[in-house]
Amino acid sequence: MHNPSSLKQEFLQKWIMGIKKCRTFKKNMSMLERKKAIKLSADLAMASTRNETTYWSQALIANACRDYDDDNKKLTQHILGSARCDQKVKKFCTLSSMVCKYRRRMRSRKILKRCCIRSVGRAVKKSVGQKVVMANSIAKRLVKKRTMMLKSLVPGGEFMDDMSLIEETLDYIQSLQAQVDVMRCLASASDQLIHPK
Numbered sequence: 001m002h003n004p005s006s007l008k009q010e011f012l013q014k015w016i017m018g019i020k021k022c023r024t025f026k027k028n029m030s031m032l033e034r035k036k037a038i039k040l041s042a043d044l045a046m047a048s049t050r051n052e053t054t055y056w057s058q059a060l061i062a063n064a065c066r067d068y069d070d071d072n073k074k075l076t077q078h079i080l081g082s083a084r085c086d087q088k089v090k091k092f093c094t095l096s097s098m099v100c101k102y103r104r105r106m107r108s109r110k111i112l113k114r115c116c117i118r119s120v121g122r123a124v125k126k127s128v129g130q131k132v133v134m135a136n137s138i139a140k141r142l143v144k145k146r147t148m149m150l151k152s153l154v155p156g157g158e159f160m161d162d163m164s165l166i167e168e169t170l171d172y173i174q175s176l177q178a179q180v181d182v183m184r185c186l187a188s189a190s191d192q193l194i195h196p197k
Contacts, residue, residue, distance in 0.1 A: 007049060007178045014045035015182070018079050025078045037075060040064060042183070044079055046175050055164065056172045059156025 018041030022029075029037065044064060047057035064076040147165070151157035154169050 007175070008182050010049045011045050011175075011178055012182050014048055015042055018042075018045050021079045022075060025075055040075055041079060042179060044076065046179050049175065049178075050171070054168055054171050055160060056155045056157070056168050057175075059159075063155060 019038065022037040022041055025037075026033065043060055047060040050057040061076075061080070065073065065080070147162060150169060151160065151165060154160070154165065154172050157165055157168070160168060
């Protein structure tokens with residue numbers, strides 16, 4: 001984990017640089033285009049403060065580079081550079097395809113294991129209390145449901161195993177908190193400039 005104050009400073013520097021590049025990309029932006037540009041530059045700044053060492057930061061950059069909104073994609077390429085964008089998308093696609101292959105292999109092993117256990121499990125199930133078995137299956141379903149929800153919230157989470165998901169989530173939350181703190185400071189500073197006491 002990074003020092004929060006140095007993380008905020010690095011984020012602020014990269015965010016300002018991204019916003020400046022957004023301004024040079026398109027001079028007259030509508031309010032919606034400005035909002036998208038600010039969010040995009042903030043996301044890219046947040047991901048690049050991690051030097052793309054975390055999986056969520058790689059996923060965030062790759063998703064921005066291959067965004068289906070053509071303006072966002074061009075803006076991302078302008079901020080990061082076209083060659084870097086293409087490189088990130090290729091790297092992320094390769095990594096995600098490797099994870100998918102690994103998952104398929106593990107799923108096949110689980111199915112085979114489940115088939116072997118079922119024949120033995122029927123005899124054991126009768127001897128163990130039905131309530132204990134039901135409680136275990138309900139707990140497993142709840143954990144699985146919450147894990148799937150967490151995977152949908154963290155960028156690239158659908159490709160992570162449970163252990164790395166927890167580490168990446170903690171890192172992502174720390175980065176989001178730094179982003180929010182910097183944005184709050186900027187908003188309060190601009191408010192004081194507009195409405196001095």
